[in-house]
Amino acid sequence: MESDTIVMNETAITDALIDCTLQLADDSLIMGHRCSEWCGHGPVLEQDIALTNIALDYVGQSRNLYQYAALLLEQLPKEKALSLVDFDIIPEHITEDSLAYLRDVGAFKNHLLFEQPNGDWAQTILKIFFFSVYRFYLFQQLQNNADERLAAIAEKSVKEVTYHLKWSSEWVIRLGDGTDESKFRMLQAIDALWPFVGELFEPAGYETLCYYSDMLTFERLRSDWLNKINQIFETATLPPQSIGRWHQTGGKNGYHSEHLGYILAEMQFLQRTFPNAIW
Amino acid sequence: MVNRSNHTEEAIWQLLETVKDPEVPVLSVVDLGIVRKVIIEDENTISIAVTPTYSGCPAMDVIRMQLRILLLENGFKQVNIQQVLSPAWTTDWMSEKGKEQLKAYGIAPPLPKQTVCHPDAFQEEEAIQCPHCLSYHTRLVSRFGSTACKALYQCLDCKEPFDYFKCH
Numbered sequence: 001m002e003s004d005t006i007v008m009n010e011t012a013i014t015d016a017l018i019d020c021t022l023q024l025a026d027d028s029l030i031m032g033h034r035c036s037e038w039c040g041h042g043p044v045l046e047q048d049i050a051l052t053n054i055a056l057d058y059v060g061q062s063r064n065l066y067q068y069a070a071l072l073l074e075q076l077p078k079e080k081a082l083s084l085v086d087f088d089i090i091p092e093h094i095t096e097d098s099l100a101y102l103r104d105v106g107a108f109k110n111h112l113l114f115e116q117p118n119g120d121w122a123q124t125i126l127k128i129f130f131f132s133v134y135r136f137y138l139f140q141q142l143q144n145n146a147d148e149r150l151a152a153i154a155e156k157s158v159k160e161v162t163y164h165l166k167w168s169s170e171w172v173i174r175l176g177d178g179t180d181e182s183k184f185r186m187l188q189a190i191d192a193l194w195p196f197v198g199e200l201f202e203p204a205g206y207e208t209l210c211y212y213s214d215m216l217t218f219e220r221l222r223s224d225w226l227n228k229i230n231q232i233f234e235t236a237t238l239p240p241q242s243i244g245r246w247h248q249t250g251g252k253n254g255y256h257s258e259h260l261g262y263i264l265a266e267m268q269f270l271q272r273t274f275p276n277a278i279w
Numbered sequence: 280m281v282n283r284s285n286h287t288e289e290a291i292w293q294l295l296e297t298v299k300d301p302e303v304p305v306l307s308v309v310d311l312g313i314v315r316k317v318i319i320e321d322e323n324t325i326s327i328a329v330t331p332t333y334s335g336c337p338a339m340d341v342i343r344m345q346l347r348i349l350l351l352e353n354g355f356k357q358v359n360i361q362q363v364l365s366p367a368w369t370t371d372w373m374s375e376k377g378k379e380q381l382k383a384y385g386i387a388p389p390l391p392k393q394t395v396c397h398p399d400a401f402q403e404e405e406a407i408q409c410p411h412c413l414s415y416h417t418r419l420v421s422r423f424g425s426t427a428c429k430a431l432y433q434c435l436d437c438k439e440p441f442d443y444f445k446c447h
């Protein structure tokens with residue numbers, strides 16, 4: 001009896017690890033896609049290049065995460081793996097590509113915040129800033145996670161995130177403490193994005209099993225995030241914010257806004273039209 | 280060409296010096312510091328551990344393929360190339376020779392003091408030396424440049440723009 005319970009718990013933790021890895025990968029991929037939408041549309045060449053470089057870092061991070069999720073899934077009996085991941089088209093082998101291209105909206109676990117449209121430059125900057133601060137503290141914690149491979153991915157990624165945090169903080173300050181117009185745009189961006197930030201700090205069941213096993217860690221993530229946001233907002237002469245009780249949620253459990261469907265339609269089009277195409 | 284009798288680890292490291300980073304073709308993968316381990320398992324089998332400079336570095340796939348081809352050409356029948364992420368690559372792992380080669384090529388090498396990047400905004404940074412006229416009178420144009428590993432600077436004396444291998 002007792003050994004059965006242990007086996008069940010271990011299975012639950014492996015399942016949760018797969019979900020967590022996919023959640024992290026989906027956030028990175030969707031942010032990478034959003035940043036890449038700016039390619040050729042940046043306000044000046046240098047910042048166009050900045051966004052495509054950041055997109056490259058995000059897509060690279062998502063590849064490391066999807067590769068790990070695929071490895072974990074491939075070790076399971078196929079039936080079991082397919083019960084954990086809802087593929088729209090069943091792949092012969094589960095790979096980083098099948099995870100990115102063959103799942104539909106309901107199978108994606110990214111936060112609602114990151115699928116929101118780019119909007120103007122201010123809204124794009126603010127979203128990257130929110131994401132950078134979130135990932136900076138999350139990956140610092142994850143570097144010490146019991147799962148070695150997840151910890152290694154976090155250790156690698158946090159260095160890139162640190163640089164994004166520096167760059168995006170500078171832009172928040174430049175725009176917030178800039179002209180009347182740039183400040184107005186930043187205030188609009190805060191209004192547009194703030195309803196979605198609460199979801200970052202409302203752990204899904206699988207996150208609790210994986211890395212928020214102790215709630216203190218989770219509380220610390222929220223307070224570190226908010227302190228950093230308000231510290232930069234103060235320098236940027238933007239009003240301080242707090243995280244209220246009400247916010248939009250659902251993304252982490254597959255309930256998305258209409259925006260994700262459009263992202264996937266564009267991103268997955270080629271693989272859906274010409275299955276297994278390589279180039 | 281390494282013949283069978285000199286499949287020593289030292290000979291392999293020398294051989295790997297011929298594989299260049301396709302984005303910075305003066306720099307070998309050894310001088311860049313991304314080859315972390317070479318293990319000769321037996322006379323037919325070799326294992327190499329490599330680490331990417333950046334998670335999304337598009338040169339990594341090409342580098343892995345070049346390493347594989349080179350080792351197959353040199354008599355190994357099985358080549359295992361493993362990617363490691365921890366410990367994470369740092370500009371500190373670039374060799375002194377590599378830094379000199381970068382400078383001669385027109386790219387400012389990473390500063391030893393800036394191997395740990397700080398997240399703070401508008402933080403005061405060490406002056407970066409112009410690789411063309413050696414002036415320290417330079418300015419940051421953009422934190423991002425032509426590849427993931429570089430930032431864009433301009434020399435205020437000779438006016439030339441140049442790439443800087445940024446802190447990482």
Ligand SMILES: [Zn+2]
Pocket residue numbers: 409410411412413414434435436437438439
């Ligand atoms: Zn100069």
